[in-house]
Structure formats: structure tokens, C-alpha cells
Amino acid sequence: MEIVRVPVLSDNYAWLIHHGGETVALDPGEAAPVVAAAAARGWTIGQVWLTHWHPDHVGGAGEIRAQGARVAGPAAEAARIEGLHTLLSEGDDIAIGDARATIWSVPGHTAGHIAFHFADRALIFTGDTLFAMGCGRLFEGTAAQMHANMRRFAALPEDTRVYCGHEYTLSNARFAAVAEPDNTAIAARLADVTAMREQGEPTIPTTIALERATNPFLRSVDPDELARHRAAKDAFKG
Ligand code: ZN
Numbered sequence: 001m002e003i004v005r006v007p008v009l010s011d012n013y014a015w016l017i018h019h020g021g022e023t024v025a026l027d028p029g030e031a032a033p034v035v036a037a038a039a040a041r042g043w044t045i046g047q048v049w050l051t052h053w054h055p056d057h058v059g060g061a062g063e064i065r066a067q068g069a070r071v072a073g074p075a076a077e078a079a080r081i082e083g084l085h086t087l088l089s090e091g092d093d094i095a096i097g098d099a100r101a102t103i104w105s106v107p108g109h110t111a112g113h114i115a116f117h118f119a120d121r122a123l124i125f126t127g128d129t130l131f132a133m134g135c136g137r138l139f140e141g142t143a144a145q146m147h148a149n150m151r152r153f154a155a156l157p158e159d160t161r162v163y164c165g166h167e168y169t170l171s172n173a174r175f176a177a178v179a180e181p182d183n184t185a186i187a188a189r190l191a192d193v194t195a196m197r198e199q200g201e202p203t204i205p206t207t208i209a210l211e212r213a214t215n216p217f218l219r220s221v222d223p224d225e226l227a228r229h230r231a232a233k234d235a236f237k238g
């Protein structure tokens with residue numbers, strides 16, 4: 001399986017997943033760069049997979065659908081996403097070639113947000129739920145929901161690679177360093193991430209091991225702690 005990061009809009013990542021001769025575009029916030037990245041590799045996008053309804057994730061889906069792709073997304077957000085062929089809910093799975101992703105319902109950022117977990121390949125696409133050193137804003141859900149999501153992500157094998165929807169890591173790292181001033185793993189990662197971004201390098205994917213060590217939201221012991229971090233991050237000028 002090959003996974004290609006495609007930067008779109010200001011700080012989004014769309015992902016191309018290529019396996020068994022098939023290509024999926026995950027969260028194509030705009031079509032042109034995603035279609036171009038596929039074409040450059042000789043790939044044709046046969047499916048679009050969407051994590052949630054926000055325009056910066058679905059904006060390119062219609063154009064790729066018009067070129068013949070099948071579109072799959074959260075059943076709970078079908079009324080807010082045009083043209084879904086396949087409706088996905090907790091426990092469903094969806095295939096690319098002979099690889100299968102299991103759907104997780106991870107509400108909080110949006111009410112119907114889903115994640116795509118390839119358990120036997122140890123990778124997960126988390127959209128705007130789990131970010132490197134952060135989590136999504138709570139637009140349509142509660143801290144309790146997001147905390148439950150974080151518990152679930154934290155229980156994945158340590159080597160699981162995490163592919164999220166935005167390059168927010170530097171801002172998240174600066175906040176994390178304030179939220180947990182005595183955490184030396186956070187201090188070290190802030191230095192790493194700062195250097196990477198100065199070089200224009202992406203910081204995604206991350207891993208569950210790194211997030212367990214350095215993500216204050218994933219590390220929150222209860223919903224109240226997550227809520228405190230979320231409120232502080234929303235107001236953070238780092
Ligand atoms: Zn979003």
C-alpha cells in the first residue's frame with residue numbers, strides 16, 4: 001500500500017491511498033491538486049472517502065465524483081454531503097483492493113465524524129479528530145465524546161501510524177509545552193517540529209506512541225481535563 005500526502009488549501013492534507021491497482025482520495029478539500037498527484041503516478045481515483053462534512057475536507061469530492069469515482073462518507077452526515085454513494089457507520093468496513101478499513105464513529109468535532117482504521121496494516125485516518133499533539137475543536141459534540149475517542153485511539157498498538165487532516169503540529173506543540181511544562185518528550189518534540197517546519201517539511205503521519213507521550217488531549221485522564229485543555233487551546237495565541 002502506498003500513501004501520498006497532498007497539501008490542499010492553506011493547511012489541509014488530502015491523502016491518496018493506492019493498493020491493488022486501486023486509488024482512494026481521502027478528504028480531498030479541493031480536486032485539482034489531488035487529481036494531479038494521482039495522474040502524476042499513473043493512478044486513476046476510483047473512490048473518495050470522507051471523514052466529515054466540512055468543506056475543507058469534501059470540497060473536491062463532487063469534481064472527482066464527476067470523473068467517475070464512488071464517494072463514501074459518514075451516514076450520519078449524508079444530509080450535509082452531496083452525492084454519497086456509500087453510507088458508513090461504526091463497525092462497517094470498506095475495501096481498497098484486498099485491504100479493508102474498519103469505520104470508527106468518532107463524534108465531537110462534528111456529530112457524525114468517522115475514522116478509517118486499517119487494523120492489519122496498523123494505520124488510521126483520523127480527519128479532524130486526533131491531530132499530532134492535538135485534537136479537533138468541539139463544534140458539534142462534547143468533551144466527553146472527544147475523551148472517549150482519545151481513549152480509543154490511545155489503546156491502539158504503539159506503532160500505529162496516524163494520518164490526520166491538517167498540518168497544525170507546530171501550533172499544537174507550542175500549546176502542549178505550556179499545558180505540560182514538565183514533559184520532556186513534549187519539549188523535545190517541539191524542537192523537532194520547529195526544525196521540520198522551518199525546512200518546510202510535513203510532520204504527518206505521527207504514531208500512537210508519539211501521541212501517548214506528547215499529546216495533552218490524548219493524555220487527559222478524564223473529560224474535564226480534556227475540556228480544560230480544549231478551552232485553553234481555543235484561546236491560545238502561540
Ligand atoms: Zn473539520
Ligand code: FE
Nearest residue numbers: 054056128165
Ligand atoms: Fe478541517
